[in-house]
Every structure is written in C-alpha cells, then in structure tokens.
Amino acid sequence: MKKSCLLLALSLLIFQCDKNPFSSSEISPENKKIKGTISLENGANPEGTYVWLEQYNISTRADRNGNFTLEIPPSLRGSSANGTFTVYFFMANYMLSSAKVAIRNDTVIYGEEDVTGKGVFRTLRPIAKFLNITTSTIPQRVSRTSAETIIVTTELSAVSDSVTVLVPNSYPNGPLGILFIREIETENIFVFHSLLNYETPDRMLVTITPHLKILTFNFANFPLPVGTYEMIPFLYPSHQELPQGLMESFGEYALQPGIFFLNIPFNREFTIFEVIE
Numbered sequence: 649m650k651k652s653c654l655l656l657a658l659s660l661l662i663f664q665c666d667k668n669p670f671s672s673s674e675i676s677p678e679n680k681k682i683k684g685t686i687s688l689e690n691g692a693n694p695e696g697t698y699v700w701l702e703q704y705n706i707s708t709r710a711d712r713n714g715n716f717t718l719e720i721p722p723s724l725r726g727s728s729a730n731g732t733f734t735v736y737f738f739m740a741n742y743m744l745s746s747a748k749v750a751i752r753n754d755t756v757i758y759g760e761e762d763v764t765g766k767g768v769f770r771t772l773r774p775i776a777k778f779l780n781i782t783t784s785t786i787p788q789r790v791s792r793t794s795a796e797t798i799i800v801t802t803e804l805s806a807v808s809d810s811v812t813v814l815v816p817n818s819y820p821n822g823p824l825g826i827l828f829i830r831e832i833e834t835e836n837i838f839v840f841h842s843l844l845n846y847e848t849p850d851r852m853l854v855t856i857t858p859h860l861k862i863l864t865f866n867f868a869n870f871p872l873p874v875g876t877y878e879m880i881p882f883l884y885p886s887h888q889e890l891p892q893g894l895m896e897s898f899g900e901y902a903l904q905p906g907i908f909f910l911n912i913p914f915n916r917e918f919t920i921f922e923v924i925e
Contacts, residue, residue: 679756680721682749684769685714686737688915689777696913697775698738700894701749703729707897709913720754728753732761736891737772740914741779744888747772778887779813779854780805781914783879785921790867792874792923797866800827802881805858815861815883816905817843818850824863825850826882826905831875832920837907840870851886877921882909 688694694714700707701718710716718735722728730752737745747769750760759765782803790796802824804813817825822843829838842863852859861881882905899908 679758679767680719680754682718682720682735682756682763682767682769684716684718684747684772686710686716686745686772687714687774688739688742689774692777692915694739696739698736698913700736700738700897701733702736702891702893703731703733705893705897720751720756722754734891735769736894737775738890738894738913739775740912741781741885742775742777742915744890745772745775776807777915778807778809779811779885780807780917781881782917783881784919785879788919789922789924792867792872792925794867797864798921800824800863800865800879800881802861802883803858804852804854804861804883806854806856808856811854812886813852813854813883814886815850815852815881816903817841817882818861819843819848820850820852822850824861824881824883827863828880828882828907828910829872829921830878830880830910831873832878833876836875837910838870838872839905840865841905872923874923874925877923878918879921880910880916880918884909884912 686694686697686699688697693712694710695712697710697714698707699710699716699718704720706718706721708716708718732748732750734746735749748761749763750757756763756767758767762770764770784801784803786799787796790798815825825841825843827840829840830836840863861883884903895902898911902908902912
C-alpha cells in the first residue's frame, strides 16, 4: 500500500512539472513563434511595419495585409531569457505601439500577457498617425536628354499636435538637403545632395499647416537612366521617445545619409517620376 501511494505521488509530481507554473497553458518546445496582425489608422497600407522584440533584438515586418510571424531564437547571451518582454510595432511617422509577451527558457508562454493560448497576439489597436509626408515631382515624366529643371516638393503636416522634424544637411527655410531616388523595378538607389558640406540639420516644428521642403535638379548635373522612380526625402521625426536599441537595429548608420536610412519604415504618399527615351 505504501509503495502504491509513493508511485502515485511521484506520478502527480511528474505531471505537475510538465505544466507551466505561471499559466494553465502547457509550455511546449514548439512555442517559438508568435503571430499577429497589425493595422494602421484610417486603413493605410501596413506593409513594412516593423515588429521588434527587445532583449533578443529580433525583428520581422508585416506583409501587405498586416500579418507577421515573430520567431524566438535561442538566447544570444549564452543563457536562456526568462521574463516578460515588450514587442514594439514601429512605423516612423506613426505613434509607437507595443504588446507584452512572457518567455521562459526561450519559449513563449501561450495564454500569458498579450498572447492567446494559440500563440497569437490579442487584437491590436490600429496605430495612430502623427505626421503626413507627401512628395510630388514636376514634371512627372521627362526624356533622359531633357534640359528641364525637375522640382521635387515634400509637404509635411502634423495630424493634430505639432511635430519636430529633423532634415539633415539642410538649413532653415532652405531646400531639402538630401534626396534618395529609388528605381522601383530594380530598386537601384541614387542619392542627390543639394548642400554637400552642410551638416547641421534643420529642426522644423511642423503643425497642421503644411510645411514645404523643395529641391531642384536637372539631368545636366544629375543624369538618371530610363526607369520609374520614387523620390524619398532624407528627414525623420523627433516626436517620441523610442526604446534603446530600436533605431540601432536598422543599422549603425540608419540616421545618416546612406542606404541604411531606407531600412526605416515610413508610410509616405508620393507621385511616380518617369524617365523615358
């Protein structure tokens, strides 16, 4: 009888050890992924929204429908991470959003914090926009042998409250300092500098009244091959405090005038610029 009781006690102990002490959910070695769907305010295209997990410094991006999957790797520090961590959802001209995830031994605890028992983030609110960015080009189509002056205008306006925007290599009330020109089909990048040696950024306070930054060039001083292009202004908002490590995750030089800047997700409006024969 004593032997039977001992076996029963051991069986109960083993059964309990297989359970998550923090939740009614089981911890499974397969619990390495978290899925979710993110949306932007007013139905804007959420594609490219950056999903970043602190501590692990891992990331993914949402697809055109806002869906994403974040996979937890083994801890890079040599020991497993345990605790509650924050997942951030970032679009540079939108308010930073976040959710909590519980992790034990590099495994997500389903059913805890903001993750359901099926490993999906509970309904995430649409992310609110704080800065409108619209870039237009006149003319929109030119011949590659054209001598016309091309005028690129970036219009900035705050959605409600004022927004501080930094425009590197520019100066107050002056032209846009740097323009990235991306060929849409090939994704080749051309970079135009209007002020080569000026490094102090123009710090603009943008309100709901549109603020314009204009840059001009022509093919005599900056030729472009035949193609279809998007004009991308080099500027970024300084509107909200971001968690340490988030911006660095885009690259060491993300806020400098190089291609790493293009890793930062923005939701912009723009007109297509075409160069034809």
